[in-house]
Amino acid sequence: MKAAAKAHTNIALIKYWGKRDESLILPMNNSLSLTLDGFYTTTAVEFQENLTADRFYLNDRLVEGAEYRRVTAFLDRIRQAAGRPDAFAEIHSTNHVPTAAGFASSASGFAALAAATAKAIDLPVNEQQLSIMTRHGSGSACRSIYGGFVEWEKGIKADGSDSYAVPIAPADHWDIRVAAVILSSAEKKVLSREGMRRTVETSSYYPAWVDSIPDDLAAIKDGIAHKDFEKVGVIAEANCLRMHATTLAASPPFSYWQSTTFSIMEAVQDLREAGVPVFFTIDAGPNVKVLYLPEQEETIRSTLLGIPGVHDVTVSRPGQGVSYI
């Protein structure tokens, strides 16, 4: 009745932006990500006879309140699927995802939790079922089941049974790098979940965003297949800017960027004008992720670290999917 799993976080190159169903976490559009080796969560789950409720420890700290309820509600679905609605677990989870890096630890967290819980309660699941299960905890987490390049198919069914991740290319397909630029001070004024909802409901640019996704996806998958870095970078950066532009047309308008975010975007574009193939992408927050090829490592690191307001840079390579440990 015990198991442990490890899952990496991922960065979307084609963004997940907007839900068609808030409670089932079903997206308006397909998205595509790269799983990253530098950031991960390990989670051990043990179902115990004497427990009358789950106990959840995150980084050795007992968690209570809303965060605890989100985890226990997540386990409820798995307990019920396993026919063991009264089985409760002790969960120990460790995040190797610094919050300051602007990655949602929920992605690696729920992927590792789903895998460890299903195995501990002896519920046989394939990766597709695991991806769906994970999606109920956090949308983008469903992509962390697989390593390398991963697409989340939005699906069309009302029950979400066809909304899951599929692998596009494994981690060893292509050694590209992602530098997570950590800002000295990053306050997230608008939560991603609220910003997403406000954009879907009020932004007059949102429908055109959704319509733009199929072309982006087809082109970036072609770029990944042919290891065409310029193509992948151009599409990822444009997709990111198009996503953030939807928030400027929301009512009221808002932006996840800070002035340092903008400085980093400028620095990346300046490097590119100087002939360095490098691109950025930004999730629903002020932090910037920079995409480049291994031979540019030193140029990228030194340039980024020289920008005022940049605290640190952490580099990732393509990472593996969820695994049992």
Add this chain to the structure above:
Amino acid sequence: MKAAAKAHTNIALIKYWGKRDESLILPMNNSLSLTLDGFYTTTAVEFQENLTADRFYLNDRLVEGAEYRRVTAFLDRIRQAAGRPDAFAEIHSTNHVPTAAGFASSASGFAALAAATAKAIDLPVNEQQLSIMTRHGSGSACRSIYGGFVEWEKGIKADGSDSYAVPIAPADHWDIRVAAVILSSAEKKVLSREGMRRTVETSSYYPAWVDSIPDDLAAIKDGIAHKDFEKVGVIAEANCLRMHATTLAASPPFSYWQSTTFSIMEAVQDLREAGVPVFFTIDAGPNVKVLYLPEQEETIRSTLLGIPGVHDVTVSRPGQGVSYI
């Protein structure tokens, strides 16, 4: 055969963004501006018998090349309308519009030039005809014929005869202030004319921009009529952000902003969160214009001057329309 005129520049609160006819300078959408007393051009025009070509002095410097040809082509239309195709003029124009302030001196420049030229060549024109004439030199210049709040009606005719400015409220209707924030270094990487064209042709968000204008216009005109500063500011700022968002969805995407632009936007929003009614608007460049009421003058000036990268702040009040001097 001589006359002199003075015209002020203007700042758009509902942006002119995109042409439906490049050669006649016909816009895709109505726009609305405030004429500003702080920035103006004075122009003297004298038709002389001995001249075989126009001579154009700007700030006491003889102008040649493309800038000269733009002016002489502009005079060609007026000469022909006056039935004097062989009359040439000496023109002395003085700009009181610092380039660094990010205002197009073309707005005040062509308005003053049209008025002085028509009078010097004895072509009787009313203000509507003067606005159309001015529009051929520079689109937004057609609004500088009038003082105060001005709307440029896009018109629907192919020949542009119904595309001109109309006065909404005179300069003395309402004492609001506009601070032009001058950046220490402002390079305009994408020219406004080219950026406008690229956006119209490639941005998937552009149609929704055009569709959004009628609601903005109706609301801001109501706000102006009732001197509702909050309403006018909210609409102007949202309209500006919606315009700039179209460029992020262009192909390739681009932005007129710089990191200091973003810092100023943040400072304005921070002031607002602290209870100060203040809003920003930004044209096709990195400079920011800040809207506020007279009683906030000191707060606004000191806050703006304290932002790194801000060189100076120049304050305007509502200005008068074109006049003969």
